[in-house]
Amino acid sequence: AQSVTQPDIHITVSEGASLELRCNYSYGATPYLFWYVQSPGQGLQLLLKYFSGDTLVQGIKGFEAEFKRSQSSFNLRKPSVHWSDAAEYFCAVGRGYGGSQGNLIFGKGTKLSVKP
Amino acid sequence: DAGVTQSPTHLIKTRGQHVTLRCSPISGHKSVSWYQQVLGQGPQFIFQYYEKEERGRGNFPDRFSARQFPNYSSELNVNALLLGDSALYLCASSLDDRVYGYTFGSGTRLTVV
Numbered sequence: 001a002q003s004v005t006q007p008d009i010h011i012t013v014s015e016g017a018s019l020e021l022r023c024n025y026s027y028g029a030t031p032y033l034f035w036y037v038q039s040p041g042q043g044l045q046l047l048l049k050y051f052s053g054d055t056l057v058q059g060i061k062g063f064e065a066e067f068k069r070s071q072s073s074f075n076l077r078k079p080s081v082h083w084s085d086a087a088e089y090f091c092a093v094g095r096g097y098g099g100s101q102g103n104l105i106f107g108k109g110t111k112l113s114v115k116p
Numbered sequence: 117d118a119g120v121t122q123s124p125t126h127l128i129k130t131r132g133q134h135v136t137l138r139c140s141p142i143s144g145h146k147s148v149s150w151y152q153q154v155l156g157q158g159p160q161f162i163f164q165y166y167e168k169e170e171r172g173r174g175n176f177p178d179r180f181s182a183r184q185f186p187n188y189s190s191e192l193n194v195n196a197l198l199l200g201d202s203a204l205y206l207c208a209s210s211l212d213d214r215v216y217g218y219t220f221g222s223g224t225r226l227t228v229v
Contacts, residue, residue, distance in 0.1 A: 004158075043222040046218070095215065104151075106158030109157075
């Protein structure tokens with residue numbers, strides 16, 4: 001079955017510290033992978049996406065993610081966290097084209113808190 | 117440029133009632149998808165429409181229906197509301213039916229009492 005697992009429900013880091021959010025997926029076809037961020041009461045904002053090519057992808061707000069096919073992982077990283085990064089982060093997988101098999105499957109999310 | 121617009125932003129309904137949620141995609145976008153996000157969970161796919169045709173349906177009961185209009189806006193309808201339908205309903209639009217083109221709206225918060 002297709003699924004996305006985000007093992008960490010809640011993470012707290014100090015401002016200025018580095019961050020890594022974990023994401024593992026199970027998907028039959030070649031996956032398209034995404035990280036989204038959601039602030040309280042808001043919709044989802046795309047941070048970055050991976051389709052093919054270089055397995056290290058850069059996104060907005062200083063985030064990056066690395067695709068590791070052998071580990072079925074797509075972990076999100078940031079070298080130095082800012083207080084404004086406090087939000088909920090969702091990893092998602094999709095096929096790329098429409099239809100019920102082609103839409104996004106989301107993980108349950110990781111809530112990030114930032115200590116001053 | 118206006119983003120994806122959803123209305124209303126919040127609403128409260130009683131069990132058994134019907135609700136209609138609306139979504140206006142980004143200008144030029146022809147595909148609209150709907151997701152349900154229950155508190156503490158990730159979004160779950162409900163429907164996708166592209167060029168006014170249903171392109172996909174998630175694992176939701178027949179109480180859920182949707183349509184897309186000639187101007188590419190969309191409505192999500194839910195009949196016979198249950199308490200478990202309380203959620204944030206997200207609309208996403210894209211140029212075509214490709215997942216990687218999604219832009220999400222801010223959602224409609226539905227509370228069923």
